[in-house]
Amino acid sequence: MIKSFVVVIIIIIFCIFLIYPNGFCTEGKQLFINKCAQCHNQSKEENQKTKLLSPAKYASIQWIRFFKRNKHKRYKDIGSLFTKEELALIINYLIDHAADSDLPIAAGIR
């Protein structure tokens, strides 16, 4: 009885996985790393001119306002560097990892 139940559950989850493959991707993070970090360099030695950037720099509502008010244009117009879809993915990533997001907690982790 229990074994059948377990098998059915695993089959259900597997079927959902097949119906909706590749459902959740980390494109936003990859775009952020690959494109944003070209200027917002993560390494201090390589580029001191541009500030290091972390999604935790702002709270989620601040990220939303930053892009809504097109504040990046004041420093550099990034309209030609990203498609609308790419920018939406990056903004989603920034919001998901903003300063007010659910941060991991464990001993010795900031």
Add this chain to the structure above:
Amino acid sequence: MAKLYRASLFVIVILLIFSTTQNSFGEKLEINKILTDQKLINKKIDHILNKFNKKDYTVSGEEFLAIEKILNQQKKINSKIDIIRKNLNNNINQTPANDNYLYLTEEIEYFSKRLDKVERKSILDRIKLGGELRTRIDQYAYDQYAYKDNLGNNQEKDGHINELWSNRLRLNMRSDITQNLIFHGRLSYFKLAGDTNYSALLFDSNKPSIPDASGNIHVERAYVDYFLDTLPVSFTVGRIPTSEGPPSEFRENTTRKATWPKLFLDGENDGIILNIDTDNITGLNNSMFRVGYTKSYQNFENYKGIAIDDTRSIAFAYETEIPSLDDSILWASFCKIWKVRPLINVDPSTGFSVLSYPESTCDVDLYNIHLQLKNIINSGLDFFASFSYQKANQSDQGTILGMYNPEFGGIVPVAELGLFSDSLSGNLGENRYGHAVYAGIRYKIPIEVLNFPKIGFEYNYGSEHFLGAIMISGSGEIINKLGVNGSVFEIYYIQPIIKKHMFLRVGGVYFDYDYYNPYFIWGSQQGSNMTVKNSYLLMDIRF
């Protein structure tokens, strides 16, 4: 005629003075030239006016031509003034410099309003507060529930709880005292709805799972992380984060919330942890070596002659993220616990009382490995597997239970209980070995309209002598599934309502006991056919 000239002259001069204060050097030269021309015209006008003021004076043809010439010059000056005026207007309305000026003025006004509030708040807020509220309804169906009657005999019966409501509130605190000193705290309230007769033996380890009858708030966590400046080393000191560790975040739909994996140790703990960040040494991301020292029992009344040993433990753990697998955890750890405290009290409703107890029950060695993968190859699929092994070396003395005997007219000893052993079974003093596995998957369904709901399945198994009942009991749930000596299956579905802030979770848990012990780990294990079906619906609010 004369008044007209003087008026026009006055206007011209005023405009020129204004324009000289606003324009560049080139424009100033042009204006000076106009002023000079205007002076010449003034002199000519004065000369003609003097003649006009004389009696019987008639204007000659030459003078008429002279006046016409002056008027023409004046027209030219007026046209130049028009050009200057036009340039001035253009300067005000169209130059990029003035665009920025207006934009900045608007921004400054906007920011100053917001900054006043933020500044005041930041000055007053030394602690950041976050909260979690959970309202939950459970249904339990017991089949062959094992219990001891008033005579100490094992009994079984079926039963159910149709509707059990509970509320849990957690207030999470964080204060960045300095860049290197961070305080964390958590105050917790967990109560069944209304009044209740629910009672349970309470340890530090199971406190997160036991509803408080009177709804008191207690301190679940209070510790500081102190990071050294010069070395990648930090210390965590206080009531440390050791309950609801990985992989709890999958089912709880949150991020990692504690240090140890759940199957290693789970419960509230006081102690100190040395954390050595080994990222730079190993080249592995999120890799850390930890040494933890905790005291889970202290005999404050030793000076009164009450002889119970303090329970101390030391743990060594290493964790890392697997290369090219973001957010994964690979964990290996060992823990030595000295002098696990004996059974010192029992539920009076069983009819038993404690007559005496030894200084300790046993020493325990714990081993654990844990693997956790998140969003495997961008599929939305998460997976975890955990394995624990325990070895307990116990003393040959146990807690002596007594029961009232009417024939004797008092309490008489009836049994001596040790770790999964007792005098009646003749196995007191035998070492105990236990193991457990815990594995599960979770899938994030890519349906945006439903806010990406998640479905998960978990399985765990505890062997006959696995010590989960007391060492892994901080689950936050009334029946602690990792404490079961048997098999447990759980399926759940998480429906986000408001992203990050509101979730519903519905699930079913099936507990299949191989052994059940009403005294947790004390006394011989009794084979059991007990099963419990638990279905639940909960709502989580996070803020």
